[in-house]
Amino acid sequence: MNKKILVTGATGFIGSCLVKKLALTDDEVSILVRKNSDLTSLSDVLHKVKLVYGDITNRSSLDAAMKGIDLVYHSAGLTYMGDKKNALLYKINVEGTRNMLQASAAAKVTRFVHVSSITAVGIAFDKKPVDESVIWNFHQIGLEYARTKHLSEVEVAQAVKNGLDCVIVNPAFVFGAGDINFNAGRIIKDIYNKKLPFYPLGGICVVDVEIVSDAIISAMQKGKTGERYILGGENVSYKQLADTISKITGAPRVNFPLPFWMAKILKQALDLYKNKNRISKLFNMSMFGVASHFLYFDSAKAMRELNMRYEPHEHSIRNAYEWYRDRNMLG
Template identity: 25%
Template sequence: MRVFLTGGTGFIGSAVLSRLLVAGHEVICTYRRAATLKELRLDVVPNDNKLRFRHCDITDPELVHKVIAEQDFDVLIHMACTSSWTELARTNVFSVALDGTKNLVNACQAKGRQPIFVYISSGAAAGAQSEIGGNLEAVSTNYANAKRKTEEYLLEHQNLFKKLIILRPAEVYAPNDIHLVTAGNLLEYARGGLAFIPRGGMAIVHRDDVADSIVNSLTRGIHGKIYYLGGPNVTLSEFARVIQKLTGKGAYEIPLHLPMRLLAGLIWLGKCLHLTQFDPNLAVYCSMYWFGDSTEAIQDLGHRVRTPDEVLRDAVQSITTGAL
């Protein structure tokens, strides 16, 4: 297949790009900043006949139309979006997620293209539980809202695609997370000493398993279906203890079962006093349980679910050895 890939130079995207090339697909990989090409780490030596890079800022409609018009492809895998917490704090996520997706769809429509469209959303779009075992609630963060609205837009226009697949990865871990997309979450507990433990939790998944499922979705995914790509559901306390076990460093744990505003204030104070690495902007996120069920992805896509130790081991090793 000929694949048009956005976000292929990112933390997850680079693993997807490697797998597409290994599988023999031709890939047009877009990039927004030339610097990301220098940071790109692939698991395979690319064949010049199979891989082309094209500059494309998906928030620029004219540029998107130009790039799409110049390329011939069967599949569009759309991964480009703001992801790290520092970027989320200063970026208009709707401009990148929703408007950027509309630009891609409009450009395809203008050229009469009807590709297989695989959209990489987020587990955050599904919502979270305020208590373990409770009902899912829509959580009003800019990132979750933008991803959810983008999903809705694509489902409303699914007739424009040969096949539409929406994938919701949980919290993704792997080595070489140089921009600390999720590796920053490991630092709090990998250093030992004092550890703040908010009451929430999340599903964690290895990047390799997400990348495999994304590539598998091209041939095995069902049109119009949303798949959750998760792993083990762990509380933050369990998460911290796995990291401490893998590093061999103990920590004095301080449970923070507090109202959200008080939690944010305490985290801010702890950061000012250099007692914690936590970002106060995470207060909403870490006070909820972002759990999910990957059963359909396992059945349809062959998605793999590892143990918490297996998910985190090489990411923790990358952090502790400074091999980011």
């Protein structure tokens, strides 16, 4: 039986990969977009999907979009690692999710998959990878993005209590082809262009966008109601990640470790520096503070229950780099 599916965040990196996969099925796929949305990332599947207009921050705009929908993939969200957009982060990530859950319940949607983030799970303070059972501890480094992703999951938990069938997925640091806005891909571009002469002392969990998208679809099919699933892969230090990027792109190796206390001093000096474009945009204190910790995760549950694949992080870095290179996007 064909299902009617609605996807939010369809123009984003994960969302666009997800929509391309859903468009290959017999299901009827609608995507929630604003009138001014940039649909570039979906240009090859626009003929297979239905555009419905609305905005997750505007509750009244969602009822028409939800009419007759069976399944919702909610991947819309604002990813911003700083403290200048706190109100907007809350409005989109928390209130937007609440609006989607309320509209889905009102439309009697059969199932709702919420695409969250590993920042809503926690930090591996002792470098031991954490799993879904960890108590959220990101508040210890004060990142508003993480707080809003955590609060969005609180909204989902409440919706489950109220009777909506929801599953949560928590993608790790996602690389791969199609990252037109240079989300994770910024680090590849900046090392390639010699804009990142140092590396932070933490580490991250790397996963490919194709693996994440397949696992999200699998979560819709066989995830357990009210459960969350970490969608991750290999845990690597930033030094290992930088070495891999240098090896694959042919860029010089990044050899200078930069502790967080030293980064703060360097940032103050660089703020006086006229030609700021020579240093990576990734070098802001919120992002560098997070990167000085270990975001190491155990994805065994998703592998066990969602049949999520695993591959070494080099595959994903290579996929992303070759995609950028073939489109001359690294200049």
